[in-house]
Amino acid sequence: MIEVEVKAKLSNKTERKVKNKFNFKKEIKQTDYYFNHPNRDFKKTDEALRIRKTNTDTYLTYKGSKLDEKSKSREEYEIKVSDFEETKKILTKLSFRKPKEVKKTRQVYEKDSTKIYIDNVKGLGKFIEVEKIANETEYKNKLHKCIKLIKDLGIDENNLEKRSYLELLEN
Incomplete structure (x- = not known):
């Protein structure tokens, strides 16, 4: 599975557009704990391993290297x-290095097969993420649709943020 995702800093104007055009689903509190591999630096390989705690659930996620220069699209399990x-x-116990923490409140919006997240990240502020799930043959088409949608919401394609919240917090 490929998570096709584009992200940008969120303006008040774009937030109003999302709230007017998309269906609000829920708000969740999320704390992400990122671990680093004992024998290779995920920062250098552009991978991620995290445990995510939400209001009610816990998930273990592996993310592969990003697939292109514009988005945060990558293989995800x-x-x-x-x-x-x-x-x-x-x-x-497996020697994964001490986790780094990212806390956020996420509002989830949806329309058709597209998810829009408005994230308020502790220490960073508000961001928008547009996400679709794809297989390898659908990837380019769905990426194009995500970029078109973010442009339609008033965000310049040159302002897309490819770095993760963890990378942004560390810089």
Whole structure:
């Protein structure tokens, strides 16, 4: 599975457009704990391994290297896990390095097969993410649709943010 995702800093004007054009689904609190591999630096390989805690659930996610220069699109594998602390212990026992934390409140909007996230990230402010799920043959087409949508919301394609929230917080 490929997560096709474009992201940008959010203006008040764009936020109003999203709220007027898309269906609000829910608001969730998320804390992401990013781990680094003991033998290779995920920062250099552009990969990510995280545990995400939400209001009600916990997920373990691996993200591969980004696929293009404009977006954050990448291969992604995610499983729901029953116990955050036990999952964290397993990764620590396997020598994964101490996790770094990203906290955010996420508003989820949806229309057709597109998800729009308005993220308020602690220490960074508000961002918008436009996301579609694709397989390898659909990837380019869905990326084009995500970029078109973000342009329609008033965001210049040159202002897309390819860095993760963790990368932004570290800089």
